[in-house]
Amino acid sequence: MRRVLLLAAVAATAGCGGSGAPHLTALEQQGPVGSGEKEVWFYAAKGKPRSLVIFLHGYGGPVEETPKNHIRWLKHLAAEGSDVIYPRYEVGGASDPYPNIDAAVDEATTRLGKPHVPVILIGYSRGGRVAVDYAAVRAARGKEPSAVLAVFPGEHSQYETLGPLKKLDSKLKLVIMLGD
Numbered sequence: 001m002r003r004v005l006l007l008a009a010v011a012a013t014a015g016c017g018g019s020g021a022p023h024l025t026a027l028e029q030q031g032p033v034g035s036g037e038k039e040v041w042f043y044a045a046k047g048k049p050r051s052l053v054i055f056l057h058g059y060g061g062p063v064e065e066t067p068k069n070h071i072r073w074l075k076h077l078a079a080e081g082s083d084v085i086y087p088r089y090e091v092g093g094a095s096d097p098y099p100n101i102d103a104a105v106d107e108a109t110t111r112l113g114k115p116h117v118p119v120i121l122i123g124y125s126r127g128g129r130v131a132v133d134y135a136a137v138r139a140a141r142g143k144e145p146s147a148v149l150a151v152f153p154g155e156h157s158q159y160e161t162l163g164p165l166k167k168l169d170s171k172l173k174l175v176i177m178l179g180d
Helices: 002-013 067-079 098-111 126-140
Strands: 029-033 040-043 051-056 082-087 119-124 147-151 173-177
Touching (some): 029 067, 051 067, 051 098, 067 082, 082 098, 098 126, 119 126, 126 173
Parallel strands (some): 051 119, 119 147, 147 173
Antiparallel strands (some): 029 040, 040 082
16 A cells, blocks of 8 residues: 555656756846856746847946846846846957857856747947847857847947848848937
């Protein structure tokens, strides 16, 4: 009788525990994970994610390279249903930030359970320009984002690697915000 009860208990709990995907608290900052240019922070969406936002920071020193200046925006995006990734991608400037963005995004998406949702790039200041170029880099690999929002995009320096803009689909949703 004990064996029957034990087998019944094992059978009843065999399906418990979920899918094996990581359990993350929605809207709570995760990270930093990694180090240096490959450091990344991320936020899990509230509920099932509808999109994955990669948020690229501006050029403003060590604080801008962390989420500190953008926490309210990042949490808002997560509250509205987006998994949000904030890669550091550079420490004090970089001529080719794309491999570091890739590494950070790979790390964060793995920890987020590799969501199969549309990718949206948002960039602020220098990150706005980098977001457009990174969209082109992704497009060249067949992974073009669904949309790009470049907020006050900065200029590139003569030493920076630019993305292959000709690879962008002419139907890409691209919003550029400018102002005084």
